[in-house]
Amino acid sequence: MPVKIFLNEDEIPREWYNIAADMPTPMQPPLHPGTHQPVGPEDLAPVFPMNLIEQEVSTERWIKIPDQVLDKLLLWRPTPLYRAVNLEKFLNCPVKIYYKNEGVSPAGSHKPNTAIPQAYYNKVFGVKRIATETGAGQWGSALSFACSQFGLEAKVYMVRISYEQKPYRRLMMNTWGATCVPSPSTETEAGRKVLALDPNSPGSLGIAISEAVEDAVTSEAQGRPLTRYALGSVLNHVLLHQTIIGLEAQKQLAQVGDYPDIVIGCAGGGSNFAGISFPFVRDKIAGKQVQIIAVEPMSCPTMTRGPFLYDFGDTMQMTPLLPMHTLGHAFIPAPVHAGGLRYHGMAPLVSQLILDGLVEPRAVYQLDTFKAGVTWARTEGFISAPETNHALAAVFQEAKKAKEEGKEKVILVNWSGHGLVDLAAYDAFFQGKLVDYEMPQDEIELALKALEGFPKPNF
Amino acid sequence: MPVKIFLNEDEIPREWYNIAADMPTPMQPPLHPGTHQPVGPEDLAPVFPMNLIEQEVSTERWIKIPDQVLDKLLLWRPTPLYRAVNLEKFLNCPVKIYYKNEGVSPAGSHKPNTAIPQAYYNKVFGVKRIATETGAGQWGSALSFACSQFGLEAKVYMVRISYEQKPYRRLMMNTWGATCVPSPSTETEAGRKVLALDPNSPGSLGIAISEAVEDAVTSEAQGRPLTRYALGSVLNHVLLHQTIIGLEAQKQLAQVGDYPDIVIGCAGGGSNFAGISFPFVRDKIAGKQVQIIAVEPMSCPTMTRGPFLYDFGDTMQMTPLLPMHTLGHAFIPAPVHAGGLRYHGMAPLVSQLILDGLVEPRAVYQLDTFKAGVTWARTEGFISAPETNHALAAVFQEAKKAKEEGKEKVILVNWSGHGLVDLAAYDAFFQGKLVDYEMPQDEIELALKALEGFPKPNF
Numbered sequence: 001m002p003v004k005i006f007l008n009e010d011e012i013p014r015e016w017y018n019i020a021a022d023m024p025t026p027m028q029p030p031l032h033p034g035t036h037q038p039v040g041p042e043d044l045a046p047v048f049p050m051n052l053i054e055q056e057v058s059t060e061r062w063i064k065i066p067d068q069v070l071d072k073l074l075l076w077r078p079t080p081l082y083r084a085v086n087l088e089k090f091l092n093c094p095v096k097i098y099y100k101n102e103g104v105s106p107a108g109s110h111k112p113n114t115a116i117p118q119a120y121y122n123k124v125f126g127v128k129r130i131a132t133e134t135g136a137g138q139w140g141s142a143l144s145f146a147c148s149q150f151g152l153e154a155k156v157y158m159v160r161i162s163y164e165q166k167p168y169r170r171l172m173m174n175t176w177g178a179t180c181v182p183s184p185s186t187e188t189e190a191g192r193k194v195l196a197l198d199p200n201s202p203g204s205l206g207i208a209i210s211e212a213v214e215d216a217v218t219s220e221a222q223g224r225p226l227t228r229y230a231l232g233s234v235l236n237h238v239l240l241h242q243t244i245i246g247l248e249a250q251k252q253l254a255q256v257g258d259y260p261d262i263v264i265g266c267a268g269g270g271s272n273f274a275g276i277s278f279p280f281v282r283d284k285i286a287g288k289q290v291q292i293i294a295v296e297p298m299s300c301p302t303m304t305r306g307p308f309l310y311d312f313g314d315t316m317q318m319t320p321l322l323p324m325h326t327l328g329h330a331f332i333p334a335p336v337h338a339g340g341l342r343y344h345g346m347a348p349l350v351s352q353l354i355l356d357g358l359v360e361p362r363a364v365y366q367l368d369t370f371k372a373g374v375t376w377a378r379t380e381g382f383i384s385a386p387e388t389n390h391a392l393a394a395v396f397q398e399a400k401k402a403k404e405e406g407k408e409k410v411i412l413v414n415w416s417g418h419g420l421v422d423l424a425a426y427d428a429f430f431q432g433k434l435v436d437y438e439m440p441q442d443e444i445e446l447a448l449k450a451l452e453g454f455p456k457p458n459f
Numbered sequence: 460m461p462v463k464i465f466l467n468e469d470e471i472p473r474e475w476y477n478i479a480a481d482m483p484t485p486m487q488p489p490l491h492p493g494t495h496q497p498v499g500p501e502d503l504a505p506v507f508p509m510n511l512i513e514q515e516v517s518t519e520r521w522i523k524i525p526d527q528v529l530d531k532l533l534l535w536r537p538t539p540l541y542r543a544v545n546l547e548k549f550l551n552c553p554v555k556i557y558y559k560n561e562g563v564s565p566a567g568s569h570k571p572n573t574a575i576p577q578a579y580y581n582k583v584f585g586v587k588r589i590a591t592e593t594g595a596g597q598w599g600s601a602l603s604f605a606c607s608q609f610g611l612e613a614k615v616y617m618v619r620i621s622y623e624q625k626p627y628r629r630l631m632m633n634t635w636g637a638t639c640v641p642s643p644s645t646e647t648e649a650g651r652k653v654l655a656l657d658p659n660s661p662g663s664l665g666i667a668i669s670e671a672v673e674d675a676v677t678s679e680a681q682g683r684p685l686t687r688y689a690l691g692s693v694l695n696h697v698l699l700h701q702t703i704i705g706l707e708a709q710k711q712l713a714q715v716g717d718y719p720d721i722v723i724g725c726a727g728g729g730s731n732f733a734g735i736s737f738p739f740v741r742d743k744i745a746g747k748q749v750q751i752i753a754v755e756p757m758s759c760p761t762m763t764r765g766p767f768l769y770d771f772g773d774t775m776q777m778t779p780l781l782p783m784h785t786l787g788h789a790f791i792p793a794p795v796h797a798g799g800l801r802y803h804g805m806a807p808l809v810s811q812l813i814l815d816g817l818v819e820p821r822a823v824y825q826l827d828t829f830k831a832g833v834t835w836a837r838t839e840g841f842i843s844a845p846e847t848n849h850a851l852a853a854v855f856q857e858a859k860k861a862k863e864e865g866k867e868k869v870i871l872v873n874w875s876g877h878g879l880v881d882l883a884a885y886d887a888f889f890q891g892k893l894v895d896y897e898m899p900q901d902e903i904e905l906a907l908k909a910l911e912g913f914p915k916p917n918f
Contacts, residue, residue, distance in 0.1 A: 004533070009463065074463070172879070381608065430630075
């Protein structure tokens with residue numbers, strides 16, 4: 001029985017799986033932030049290249065992966081599927097645990113799976129420069145890597161507090177040739193406005209998104225090379241690109257004659273979860289028995305406690321309104337939360353699948369995630385990203401449950417990235433600085449008041 | 460043509476290759492630091508477990524890898540052999556470049572290849588606790604990982620300046636359950652002596668080795684669990700464990716029908732270089748045409764400018780005298796040097812192979828190493844450890860030479876580790892803080908004066 005199940009390069013999936021083709025409930029359209037009417041492709045054209053907009057709205061089940069994209073993905077894909085033999089022995093529960101190791105990419109996470117095609121489609125469309133935002137830096141570094149592969153300029157607006165506390169992520173971006181500035185910056189209207197109110201603003205993902213979008217839509221007028229914006233999660237085309245994870249895992253599990261009873265991924269905006277799970281959701285829609293669990297932090301309980309509403313993608317209300325589980329676009333997780341997955345909303349595709357009962361959301365406590373991560377490191381060896389530890393906490397829960405029920409189960413989990421550049425969070429854990437935290441209900445209700453009077457999606 | 464050449468787990472080498480069996484010149488023995496007589500196994504017994512001492516002096520050609528070691532190595536081995544297709548296109552030279560990716564291990568480098576067997580043999584011998592030193596932290600983190608796999612305690616004495624400047628490596632050790640203290644510490648006689656002279660001592664590898672050895676040999680008397688010392692390079696058994704790299708590479712190259720004209724590795728103490736090259740040195744001894752290059756920094760030119768002498772392994776003159784190329788045990792590289800490979804000596808095995816004309820040493824300039832690393836990151840994607848960049852600089856030189864000579868060549872290089880925890884060195888490079896530096900001859904001669912009157916090895 002091998003510990004690692006490889007897929008030959010000629011077995012790499014040649015198409016992405018678009019779950020929009022199989023959704024039991026059709027997706028509800030994004031709405032224009034001003035008119036509240038469904039947005040059309042032309043509304044998005046100043047922000048994204050048209051070839052990606054077409055993917056965003058496509059309902060084709062299979063979308064061909066361009067050869068030039070495959071060539072770049074082959075730098076680290078297919079990724080190995082591991083059997084967590086050491087952890088299984090340690091847990092002593094009737095479970096087989098398989099994990100897909102997305103930490104082997106140059107940026108150390110699943111993010112390059114979409115950064116590479118996004119850079120490619122921008123390049124093909126004639127774009128010369130991509131602007132984006134990043135929080136802790138996973139996405140910014142992945143996009144920087146992808147842009148270096150296609151000879152595009154990359155400009156990353158990085159939340160200031162992360163920029164200062166996580167210099168290694170910025171240095172990764174620099175090594176790949178990208179420019180990274182702390183946000184709020186003086187380079188955009190949005191940034192200057194925030195700085196005028198608070199020169200010491202630590203920044204937020206919402207502000208950084210606003211800066212990057214403004215950079216993209218104003219570039220031509222301001223004499224910069226043709227620029228578009230890129231997002232690392234939430235949107236349909238981003239989740240589409242990540243499905244290569246689950247498609248590979250299906251082939252690898254078939255090699256060893258297994259099929260999961262449970263598929264687990266952590267979910268911030270939803271992209272790595274969608275990547276591992278959507279091919280299995282497809283099987284589930286077709287009648288297969290499989291439990292699919294999306295795991296989020298108790299301190300940012302978007303799926304488990306946020307209602308399904310139309311909300312903005314960003315804090316500054318510049319993006320279209322998306323139908324999604326949300327805690328309100330002004331939501332910021334409590335400072336005690338160290339483990340990523342801080343986005344206020346959840347990808348519309350994932351949100352709809354939760355409503356349809358195909359995906360089971362679960363919130364876990366912070367201390368359980370780090371305990372799971374430390375046990376993982378001391379058994380499987382690899383040190384996980386704090387985000388990934390949320391998925392691992394659910395693996396531990398399911399293993400224990402299998403033992404209690406006396407049932408044998410096969411668990412598949414997405415090991416979405418390593419934590420070597422995020423060790424400060426482990427340090428806080430070891431020093432006893434982290435606590436468990438649950439969002440108070442009145443705070444959630446208060447944050448959602450901003451959405452009163454906005455259109456409601458069907459539920 | 461695949462970009463990555465995998466080896467199935469059942470094809471992993473089951474034996475290490477011991478080059479001592481094939482050396483054209485027999486190895487000269489280590490000498491006791493006091494008597495200057497050859498040391499016997501019993502002299503080393505307080506420091507290392509006897510099963511490792513037996514490996515250290517073995518002349519058997521093939522040494523079986525224990526099943527329990529193989530089980531742990533399978534967590535990340537066999538490592539993929541990559542074809543550097545993007546770099547080849549960029550260089551536009553008549554070369555095929557293969558690289559062995561040792562960065563996929565949990566600790567991110569080749570070091571666990573020997574940390575795992577060292578922990579295993581200590582465990583089997585009844586040792587409960589291992590003491591070691593670490594400079595930048597690569598070895599300390601690898602040993603911490605290995606000890607966690609076998610349920611051993613690990614105590615790491617980390618050079619104080621690195622301890623303070625590189626918190627991520629220490630955090631990796633903590634995550635794997637090890638204790639890491641800055642050296643000089645107050646926990647050993649050696650440390651207290653240094654602190655009495657200079658309470659602000661930044662520490663050095665030599666001091667840290669002395670502390671770890673003292674910890675090991677005094678543990679029983681001081682009521683600590685049975686402790687032995689472990690070293691991450693230089694010694695015969697360490698190099699032996701690394702040969703799995705080259706043995707795998709030979710099988711992988713055979714899969715694609717290639718054999719290298721040139722094998723390249725960087726060399727500090729010599730272990731990763733030995734790991735990739737010794738199986739090819741064996742072929743060369745048997746008559747095969749292959750050029751084998753060990754690459755070191757101009758600012759620590761042990762092989763290219765250090766004479767072959769008997770010298771101590773540590774600064775405090777506690778270890779046996781080893782026959783090796785050395786700059787003198789008191790040597791410390793100039794502060795401008797950012798790229799690792801700082802050890803004053805070179806592994807006796809590698810040193811002897813240089814004398815015998817089987818290995819070609821080469822020193823490279825610091826700025827060339829970082830330029831090579833940045834180009835690598837922007838073509839192949841992965842960010843290399845600063846040490847690894849020395850090997851890459853030589854790859855660039857050889858590619859250029861092949862073009863000038865109009866000859867097609869196959870190059871194999873050991874990509875010994877990633878640089879994600881060492882990005883501060885890249886930052887210094889981008890900020891223009893690094894310069895090229897050559898050791899002045901009079902400084903080398905001065906450092907070697909300390910060895911006057913000591914026995915000389917045959918040359």
